[in-house]
Amino acid sequence: MSRFFVSKENIGEFIKITGDDVLHIGKVLRMREGDALTVCDGDRADYECKILEITKKEVICSIVSKHENTSEPSAEIILFQGIPKGAKMELVIQKCVEIGVTRIVPFISERTVAKSLGKNERWKKIAEEAAKQSGRGIIPVVEAPVSFEHAISRLLEFDLPILAYEEEKNVYLKDVLRGKTPKKIGILIGPEGGLDAGEAELARKKGVFVVTLGKRILRTETAGMVVISNIIYEYNL
Incomplete structure (x- = not known):
């Protein structure tokens, strides 16, 4: 059923x-x-509705029933994503919202090539469309880009702060989950x-769990999806 x-x-x-x-x-x-459709208030409440009137500016619906949306993970999952080139950030947002991320924070680090700060409104729209498609009870927030240092300081506020690093050889994601x-x-x-090696070491010294995702090096647009999927599986979210 169509969802809005x-x-x-x-x-x-x-x-x-x-x-x-x-x-x-x-x-x-x-x-x-x-016609019937589903409306969500963005705060985990779903309304099953029927269309009463369609005009050029609005659609008026009657409420048939109301129920709690049960698709949201029971834990918050926040992704700090180094901004990739081209449309890859859009793919990250779309798929991670579908999987269950709560919030996405783009960041700029030493090796970031794409430093455009003008796509935030488009990113928010992609998050909304992905939330509709996947039956989410919220629209995950896509924040404005921040610095790597700011991202690390925010990461330390979490119960479980994780950094995926391709040069890590000993600590696996499953070990910290x-x-x-x-x-x-x-x-x-x-x-x-x-x-940068210095960035990863800084995070480690501050108490972030630096992990490897396995024997193969993943693209930046793939890595977040893999980590979030493993977290949802491990904790039955």
């Missing part, structure tokens, strides 16, 4: 859908009065070209 997010201010006796979704409902999906019950997990993935 609305602000809580647009939910009352009826639900009002506005913005780009109006055109999508009427012109792309060709929905009509009486097992036997823990974290509620807030931070993951840092370097950009194309990886992290």
Whole structure:
């Protein structure tokens, strides 16, 4: 069933859908009065609705039922992602939102090639579309890019701070996941070209778990998906 997010201010006796979704409902999906759809308030509440009226500016829906969205992981998973070149960041956002990330923080490090700061609104839109497609109860936040130093300081606030590093040979991801019950997990993935050795050592000295993801070196756009998937599997999130 088609799914849309609305602000809580647009939910009352009826639900009002506005913005780009109006055109999508009427012109792309060709929905009509009486058709059913799902609306989420972005705070884990889903509403099963029927369309009452479609105008050029809004879609008015009646509420058939309300229930809690159960798709959200029981722990927060925040991805600190070194910004890659081209459209790769868009792929990272799309797939990590589908898998279950709570928040994405792009960062710029020593080896970051792409330093564009002007794509944040597009990244947010991609996160919203991925949240719709995957049945999420929230729209994961995509923050404005930060420095590597800022990312590390934020990472230290988490129950389980993890940094994936291709030069690490001894500590595996599974080693730091097992036997823990974290509620807030931070993951840092370097950009194309990886992290500088000094950056990885700085993180290690500050208490971040620096891990290898195995025998093969993964692309930056692949690594975050692998780590998040393993976390969700290990903790049954």
